[in-house]
Amino acid sequence: xxxxxxxxxxxxxxxxxxxxxxxxxxxxxxxxxxxxxxxxxxxxxxxxxxxxxxxxxxxxxxxxxxxxxxxxxxxxxxxxxxxxxxxxxxxxxxxxxxxxxxxxxxxxxxxxxxxxxxxxxxxxxxxxxxxxxxxxxxxxxxxxxxxxxxxxxxxxxxxxxxxxxxxxxxxxxxxxxxxxxxxxxxxxxxxxxxxxxxxxxxxxxxxxxxxxxxxxxxxxxxxxxxxxxxxxxxxxxxxxxxxxxxxxxxxxxxxxxxxxxxxxxxxxxxxxxxxxxxxxxxxxxxxxxxxxxxxxxxxxxxxxxxxxxxxxxxxxxxxxxxxxxxxxxxxxxxxxxxxxxxxxxxxxxxxxxxxxxxx
Amino acid sequence: xxxxxxxxxxxxxxxxxxxxxxxxxxxxxxxxxxxxxxxxxxxxxxxxxxxxxxxxxxxxxxxxxxxxxxxxxxxxxxxxxxxxxxxxxxxxxxxxxxxxxxxxxxxxxxxxxxxxxxxxxxxxxxxxxxxxxxxxxxxxxxxxxxxxxxxxxxxxxxxxxxxxxxxxxxxxxxxxxxxxxxxxxxxxxxxxxxxxxxxxxxxxxxxxxxxxxxxxxxxxxxxxxxxxxxxxxxxxxxxxxxxxxxxxxxxxxxxxxxxxxxxxxxxxxxxxxxxxxxxxxxxxxxxxxxxxxxxxxxxxxxxxxxxxxxxxxxxxxxxxxxxxxxxxxxxxxxxxxxxxx
Numbered sequence: 001x002x003x004x005x006x007x008x009x010x011x012x013x014x015x016x017x018x019x020x021x022x023x024x025x026x027x028x029x030x031x032x033x034x035x036x037x038x039x040x041x042x043x044x045x046x047x048x049x050x051x052x053x054x055x056x057x058x059x060x061x062x063x064x065x066x067x068x069x070x071x072x073x074x075x076x077x078x079x080x081x082x083x084x085x086x087x088x089x090x091x092x093x094x095x096x097x098x099x100x101x102x103x104x105x106x107x108x109x110x111x112x113x114x115x116x117x118x119x120x121x122x123x124x125x126x127x128x129x130x131x132x133x134x135x136x137x138x139x140x141x142x143x144x145x146x147x148x149x150x151x152x153x154x155x156x157x158x159x160x161x162x163x164x165x166x167x168x169x170x171x172x173x174x175x176x177x178x179x180x181x182x183x184x185x186x187x188x189x190x191x192x193x194x195x196x197x198x199x200x201x202x203x204x205x206x207x208x209x210x211x212x213x214x215x216x217x218x219x220x221x222x223x224x225x226x227x228x229x230x231x232x233x234x235x236x237x238x239x240x241x242x243x244x245x246x247x248x249x250x251x252x253x254x255x256x257x258x259x260x261x262x263x264x265x266x267x268x269x270x271x272x273x274x275x276x277x278x279x280x281x282x283x284x285x286x287x288x289x290x291x292x293x294x295x296x297x298x299x300x301x302x303x304x305x306x307x308x309x310x311x312x313x314x315x316x317x318x319x320x321x322x323x324x325x326x327x328x329x330x331x332x333x334x335x336x337x338x339x340x341x342x343x344x345x346x347x348x349x350x351x352x353x354x355x356x357x358x359x
Numbered sequence: 360x361x362x363x364x365x366x367x368x369x370x371x372x373x374x375x376x377x378x379x380x381x382x383x384x385x386x387x388x389x390x391x392x393x394x395x396x397x398x399x400x401x402x403x404x405x406x407x408x409x410x411x412x413x414x415x416x417x418x419x420x421x422x423x424x425x426x427x428x429x430x431x432x433x434x435x436x437x438x439x440x441x442x443x444x445x446x447x448x449x450x451x452x453x454x455x456x457x458x459x460x461x462x463x464x465x466x467x468x469x470x471x472x473x474x475x476x477x478x479x480x481x482x483x484x485x486x487x488x489x490x491x492x493x494x495x496x497x498x499x500x501x502x503x504x505x506x507x508x509x510x511x512x513x514x515x516x517x518x519x520x521x522x523x524x525x526x527x528x529x530x531x532x533x534x535x536x537x538x539x540x541x542x543x544x545x546x547x548x549x550x551x552x553x554x555x556x557x558x559x560x561x562x563x564x565x566x567x568x569x570x571x572x573x574x575x576x577x578x579x580x581x582x583x584x585x586x587x588x589x590x591x592x593x594x595x596x597x598x599x600x601x602x603x604x605x606x607x608x609x610x611x612x613x614x615x616x617x618x619x620x621x622x623x624x625x626x627x628x629x630x631x632x633x634x635x636x637x638x639x640x641x642x643x644x645x646x647x648x649x650x651x652x653x654x655x656x657x658x659x660x661x662x663x664x665x666x667x668x669x670x671x672x673x674x675x676x677x678x679x680x681x682x683x684x685x686x687x688x689x690x691x692x693x694x695x696x697x698x699x700x
Binding site for chain 2: 132141147323331
């Protein structure tokens with residue numbers, strides 16, 4: 001949301017890009033035996049950073065939808081899962097689907113699948129969003145909630161076609177191939193890390209672009225007053241549906257990248273709980289801020305990590321229950337005291353410190 | 360007057376017929392699917408009766424959604440957590456040694472649980488939604504999601520992941536008597552559930568129709584500003600409505616307790632299905648919500664009977680999407696109310 005007077009976007013790229021490059025370089029070369037876990041006391045690993053990158057892609061879309069279009073999605077993990085399973089099925093189950101091996105084994109096939117998946121998922125979301133978004137209010141939240149659960153059950157139940165075993169039921173799909181770029185295998189992890197963050201920065205740049213574009217202006221107008229926007233000719237539902245489709249496509253893309261990173265996908269990863277987690281991340285980072293995406297993802301993943309590794313020192317026998325409580329409490333507190341999230345709230349504080357006019 | 364408030368404005372008969380035809384069509388489709396299994400009329404009747412049991416629970420939960428939505432304008436996703444806390448607390452108190460008579464102990468435990476959940480609801484409203492009363496609806500919805508997560512986590516912390524068992528209300532033991540009427544079986548607990556639903560409806564009707572507090576709450580739902588100008592403490596009414604909805608949810612969970620096993624995560628499914636029922640009723644009407652709940656339960660059970668077991672939960676959410684796409688007003692409510700949502 002950088003405007004004249006405070007070049008937040010420039011600063012974001014100027015700090016973010018070198019930082020990400022430095023972390024990748026550190027892990028790629030391990031100079032003098034240094035590594036990311038060693039430097040951060042085991043708190044951050046390359047694995048976590050890849051996840052932050054993946055979530056950043058999802059969250060940029062979700063922030064556009066929640067922060068700018070003012071619609072909640074309680075089923076964003078479904079789109080993430082649709083992308084992941086589309087990639088997994090089209091590569092691992094290629095034979096079942098009758099795709100010729102020559103095609104399915106080409107290095108560019110997973111990439112093609114990834115893009116097709118993102119496009120199809122985006123189109124689906126647009127198709128659902130168009131009629132529902134004609135209604136004012138939070139009907140999209142309810143529809144996405146339903147959609148999320150429907151998708152989860154379909155994945156879990158093999159899409160209702162048990163004889164084909166496309167999704168693998170509860171156990172999901174194993175053995176998803178790593179991505180290749182021509183002859184170059186995008187693995188070990190640091191190579192994949194660069195790929196994910198390339199997409200993540202692409203998503204951020206796209207998000208910033210959308211915010212400043214005609215669509216972004218329309219959304220801001222809608223946010224100000226839907227009626228006023230409509231009266232000057234902004235077709236409200238059209239823009240909202242567009243953003244919804246875009247956010248779903250971004251989630252699907254991240255899902256595909258996740259599938260090729262993890263090489264295993266199970267339906268449980270994409271349930272209602274994960275959708276809530278995404279909302280928490282978005283709220284923590286700041287819904288109405290594109291830069292909030294990486295911060296929200298990083299903060300939440302770090303909190304999870306700390307709870308998982310450190311909590312038993314304070315409270316013995318502590319299990320996952322504290323994670324849920326902590327998540328819930330964090331969500332409520334952020335909404336009550338810092339509804340703009342960490343980034344926007346932090347920026348406001350910075351602006352006031354620098355003597356710039358707070359917006 | 361109360362009829363209008365409770366039921367929303369009358370809808371044209373043509374539209375009402377449209378809904379009826381859609382429901383009938385769905386039933387016929389389900390019955391045709393069942394033909395493949397060779398089911399007879401009796402089996403279908405049995406499916407529907409069993410489904411109405413679940414449906415009554417959905418209806419009770421849906422009443423809570425509608426209550427909070429009408430008075431506060433918030434979709435309360437924490438409702439499922441209250442549904443879970445009801446039987447968990449009841450079972451917890453029932454496991455204590457006092458009083459020695461099991462019947463009295465169960466009744467006391469249930470009363471105590473409903474009271475605690477109701478009070479908890481009011482406290483939570485004061486702590487979370489009241490400070491955010493001027494925030495956007497989006498913020499308030501996310502807050503209720505946070506409350507749900509915390510409560511579910513707290514239950515897991517207190518009682519662990521193990522299922523708690525409530526005794527049947529009739530025999531006070533684990534076995535529940537089954538009555539037979541002309542070839543169909545009805546469990547005794549189903550009668551308790553149906554009775555509870557009817558009692559809850561009567562109580563709500565009396566509360567909103569006859570008591571000053573109930574009338575004040577209705578006034579808040581119709582027009583908050585005007586209600587405030589008339590000297591009604593609208594914020595107190597919000598708190599009270601939230602507490603009542605929580606207590607309703609707890610009651611639903613308690614009467615369901617003996618039929619299923621109570622676990623810390625049971626609230627999600629029941630809360631969401633109650634929510635679907637409320638949506639089917641248009642989210643603003645009490646009879647609509649009850650009708651939605653009963654219909655959802657019956658159809659869902661029919662569906663579960665004719666398809667794979669794993670697909671049972673699919674039905675409610677497919678219905679949710681269809682209702683939103685095709686007929687977001689549900690059985691009742693007006694364009695204006697849907698717009699306000």
